Amino acid sequence: MTDRIINEAFAAIVRRDEISQKESIADVMEALQAEHPYRFSDAIEGLAYTDAWRAAFLAIRGKANPSMAFRLEMGGVWSLHGSMIRNGVNDDLLVADALRRILPPYDGSDMTLFRGEGFNNRRRRVYGLCWSSEEGVARSFAKDQASDYRQGAVVLKAFVPKEAIVASIHDLDPENGESEYLVDRRFLKPAMITVIDRLPFTPRPLLRISDYLNQVSGDDD
Numbered sequence: 001m002t003d004r005i006i007n008e009a010f011a012a013i014v015r016r017d018e019i020s021q022k023e024s025i026a027d028v029m030e031a032l033q034a035e036h037p038y039r040f041s042d043a044i045e046g047l048a049y050t051d052a053w054r055a056a057f058l059a060i061r062g063k064a065n066p067s068m069a070f071r072l073e074m075g076g077v078w079s080l081h082g083s084m085i086r087n088g089v090n091d092d093l094l095v096a097d098a099l100r101r102i103l104p105p106y107d108g109s110d111m112t113l114f115r116g117e118g119f120n121n122r123r124r125r126v127y128g129l130c131w132s133s134e135e136g137v138a139r140s141f142a143k144d145q146a147s148d149y150r151q152g153a154v155v156l157k158a159f160v161p162k163e164a165i166v167a168s169i170h171d172l173d174p175e176n177g178e179s180e181y182l183v184d185r186r187f188l189k190p191a192m193i194t195v196i197d198r199l200p201f202t203p204r205p206l207l208r209i210s211d212y213l214n215q216v217s218g219d220d221d
Helices: 003-034 037-050 053-063 074-089 092-102 119-124 135-148 209-220
Strands: 111-118 130-132 153-160 165-168 180-183 193-199
Touching: 003 037, 003 053, 037 074, 053 074, 053 092, 074 092, 092 165, 111 119, 111 135, 111 180, 119 153, 130 135, 135 153, 135 193, 153 180
Parallel strands: none
Antiparallel strands: 111 130, 111 153, 130 180, 153 193, 165 180
């Protein structure tokens, strides 16, 4: 096979992927325009197959302007797809901007909120989007973070001004269970944030093959 044939085949794959990405972005924007929450949820899930996350959320940030009735349905969509969205876009600031266009604006007061955060993120002040009004929820997430990162994790307590709060998922989806608020870190000043605990790195216990087989065997009994 010549280089020319290989290059043409690769170019065809690239074109096919670009078409798929454009189609998946169009699905998202059409669902927004139609104000159909279930179609929008399916279209968001479809982005996982084309890896068009960033382009789709740039489009949402630039063009979305749905009604309040549609926005009120989006809490459940975030609860369902929020982690996938954050991982796919990999840019909490862009996600925050886009969510301000499709979620009801927060109209409450300043809040005291908590977050479990990796120590390195704390050191660099790149706090994540999801915070909780419950300290216990933040501690649970910090414990998970401490098992994933060599530098461990911290539990943060922050005085969060209302303009920093993108939305209250707790109010939109009370069954969310995490008392969740979405916070734009660009509005947080260093003096607003306190580290109330630090958790050292705690590696997860290794599961031996024999233990796994015994566990599976026990599940079948």
